[in-house]
Amino acid sequence: MTQATTLIIGHTGKTGARVQAELEKQGIHTLGVSRSSKPHFDWNDPESWPQVLEGIESAYITFQPDLAVPRAESTIRAFVKMAREKGVKHLVMLSGRGEAGAQRAEQVLMKSGMTWNVVRASWFAQNFSEGFMIEGILNGHLALPAGPVPEPFIDIDDIAEVAVAALTRPELHNRIFEVSGPRAITFAEAVLSIAQALGREISYSPITIEAFLNEIRSLGEGEEMQWLMHELFTEVLDGRNTPVANGVQEALGRPATDFREYVRKTAASGVWDA
Numbered sequence: 645m646t647q648a649t650t651l652i653i654g655h656t657g658k659t660g661a662r663v664q665a666e667l668e669k670q671g672i673h674t675l676g677v678s679r680s681s682k683p684h685f686d687w688n689d690p691e692s693w694p695q696v697l698e699g700i701e702s703a704y705i706t707f708q709p710d711l712a713v714p715r716a717e718s719t720i721r722a723f724v725k726m727a728r729e730k731g732v733k734h735l736v737m738l739s740g741r742g743e744a745g746a747q748r749a750e751q752v753l754m755k756s757g758m759t760w761n762v763v764r765a766s767w768f769a770q771n772f773s774e775g776f777m778i779e780g781i782l783n784g785h786l787a788l789p790a791g792p793v794p795e796p797f798i799d800i801d802d803i804a805e806v807a808v809a810a811l812t813r814p815e816l817h818n819r820i821f822e823v824s825g826p827r828a829i830t831f832a833e834a835v836l837s838i839a840q841a842l843g844r845e846i847s848y849s850p851i852t853i854e855a856f857l858n859e860i861r862s863l864g865e866g867e868e869m870q871w872l873m874h875e876l877f878t879e880v881l882d883g884r885n886t887p888v889a890n891g892v893q894e895a896l897g898r899p900a901t902d903f904r905e906y907v908r909k910t911a912a913s914g915v916w917d918a
């Protein structure tokens with residue numbers, strides 16, 4: 645009998661790497677894929693999909709660039725259909741809170757007839773240390789089109805633990821885990837918390853969405869990324885996601901990690917050392 649394998653799409657990404665490491669630690673066989681893996685997998689090239697789906701029992705799915713983009717729903721529909729035809733039994737998909745497009749893609753999974761889970765996450769705390777916001781932290785000044793709206797940033801170590809629980813514990817199957825941190829803070833408060841832990845000055849300025857889009861356009865970002873950033877900062881960050889969600893407690897039986905703890909361990913890791 646061949647060993648059951650869990651496919652990790654985006655295995656070098658922020659959550660994919662963590663999910664794969666934890667599954668491997670538990671002795672579960674995995675196949676991590678992305679555009680640079682062998683065999684490779686590209687969301688933009690459906691011909692690359694069948695080769696990674698052979699012999700796969702379950703999959704952890706991170707979509708690129710974001711499930712919020714309008715084409716995500718049809719791409720996820722085509723992928724889910726192919727996965728089902730290839731005999732995959734269980735799909736666990738990372739999604740975003742308050743994103744209309746993401747919720748349409750979730751519906752595809754939930755109506756697929758396969759076993760499913762959705763991990764619907766708030767903004768990642770690790771955007772400050774592994775994502776596009778680290779540069780501002782290292783430069784001592786972060787400027788974003790985000791004002792006084794508080795966001796319950798989630799530690800993605802928690803996301804990975806919830807995803808692994810969903811993949812490995814049958815009693816959690818067919819559920820949405822809406823996950824956030826345990827308290828909502830503004831971007832300015834988040835930056836202040838990081839600055840205090842590092843003992844150096846880091847300022848935060850809210851800027852207009854137009855100024856931000858001009859900046860990313862000048863850095864060469866295309867239409868879709870500009871649309872996505874507009875969507876994330878104006879729609880998703882309008883206060884709809886400020887209430888905290890309970891998914892970490894529901895899946896793991898413990899509270900979500902506080903932003904202060906994320907800051908403490910991240911500062912200790914040295915990634916913010918100037």
Ligand SMILES: NC(=O)c1ccc[n+]([C@@H]2O[C@H](COP(=O)([O-])OP(=O)(O)OC[C@H]3O[C@@H](n4cnc5c(N)ncnc54)[C@H](OP(=O)(O)O)[C@@H]3O)[C@@H](O)[C@H]2O)c1
Binds near residue numbers: 653657
């Ligand atoms: N950041 C947030 O605050 C936030 C909040 C909620 C939800 N999310 C969701 O999180 C998901 C991203 O997950 P993540 O942050 O764990 O990933 P990530 O760090 O953005 O991961 C990038 C991974 O995806 C691969 N990749 C990039 N483009 C690809 C493509 N066209 N086809 C296949 N693989 C590709 C990369 O490898 P290669 O370069 O080798 O392809 C890498 O393995 C998105 O769907 C987003 O909606 C994010």
